[in-house]
Amino acid sequence: MARARGPAGSKRKLGLWLKEQRTKAGFTGKQVANELGCGDPKVFRMEGGHAIPSKLELDHLFELFQVDDQRERELIRQLAADAKSRHWTTDFESVMPPKFDIYVGREEDATSLRVYETHLMHGLLQIEGHMRPLLAATNPQEPAEDVERLVEFRTRRQLVLTREPDPLNLWVVMDETVVRRPIGGTQVHREQLQHLLKITERPNVNIQIIPESVGAHAGLSGPFTILDFEPDEPEMIYIEGQGGNLYLDKAREIRRHKQLWNHIVDVAMSTAQSKQYIKKVMEDLPS
Numbered sequence: 001m002a003r004a005r006g007p008a009g010s011k012r013k014l015g016l017w018l019k020e021q022r023t024k025a026g027f028t029g030k031q032v033a034n035e036l037g038c039g040d041p042k043v044f045r046m047e048g049g050h051a052i053p054s055k056l057e058l059d060h061l062f063e064l065f066q067v068d069d070q071r072e073r074e075l076i077r078q079l080a081a082d083a084k085s086r087h088w089t090t091d092f093e094s095v096m097p098p099k100f101d102i103y104v105g106r107e108e109d110a111t112s113l114r115v116y117e118t119h120l121m122h123g124l125l126q127i128e129g130h131m132r133p134l135l136a137a138t139n140p141q142e143p144a145e146d147v148e149r150l151v152e153f154r155t156r157r158q159l160v161l162t163r164e165p166d167p168l169n170l171w172v173v174m175d176e177t178v179v180r181r182p183i184g185g186t187q188v189h190r191e192q193l194q195h196l197l198k199i200t201e202r203p204n205v206n207i208q209i210i211p212e213s214v215g216a217h218a219g220l221s222g223p224f225t226i227l228d229f230e231p232d233e234p235e236m237i238y239i240e241g242q243g244g245n246l247y248l249d250k251a252r253e254i255r256r257h258k259q260l261w262n263h264i265v266d267v268a269m270s271t272a273q274s275k276q277y278i279k280k281v282m283e284d285l286p287s
């Protein structure tokens with residue numbers, strides 16, 4: 001079992017292990033709940049990575065599932081301890097969108113992201129000069145000091161691209177409008193485009209652009225992110241919206257979004273063409 005990078009990843013891995021052991025032992029969720037003296041929802045919350053069994057519950061589950069390997073027991077106990085640890089996002093609870101720490105934890109635990117954006121530069125690609133006016137405009141109710149905390153929060157997230165070992169692989173496909181929108185004014189716009197060219201020199205970052213001339217295409221239904229994890233873990237789909245964020249992990253939804261992704265990539269410029277396009281946008285900016 002690969003080691004998770006943070007509490008959210010540890011909860012996810014622990015939940016997957018619990019479900020696998022329950023299934024292998026031939027128990028239903030209700031039977032496990034009866035053994036633990038709790039309701040069915042708690043069992044499914046634990047398996048979904050949303051709740052952590054206590055030490056006593058975990059020991060009971062080891063016996064119930066006949067997990068006799070002491071090394072495996074210790075690994076799972078450590079996983080449960082990691083799941084309860086404090087995450088750096090706690091320092092930003094007062095300014096973070098509700099439950100966004102869940103996504104950040106999954107983002108950190110992922111091996112790669114495949115992102116489609118329709119109108120905004122992805123947060124992992126933004127420079128501070130772009131973040132600040134964007135966050136101020138999209139959070140008009142927040143005081144300037146909270147906007148600065150959001151800038152700090154977003155900057156901290158970007159460390160996943162340079163972490164060692166195993167930096168996050170980021171593949172972003174975005175509509176042409178995203179690179180043409182002059183957020184922060186001409187100079188900031190130029191610096192943002194320069195940053196895109198610079199960051200794509202890293203082997204773990206790829207950017208492709210869909211020109212407006214394409215017309216109708218599979219991505220027009222909206223932005224989404226596909227998170228890939230270790231080989232033994234299923235992918236997850238993340239969709240961000242004003243009414244709340246969606247986390248999809250059903251096989252049918254994953255299959256659908258992977259098909260959408262393939263169609264989107266097919267109509268996008270190649271990475272080399274996209275770099276040339278970004279350079280052209282920069283050249284067209286007023287001096």
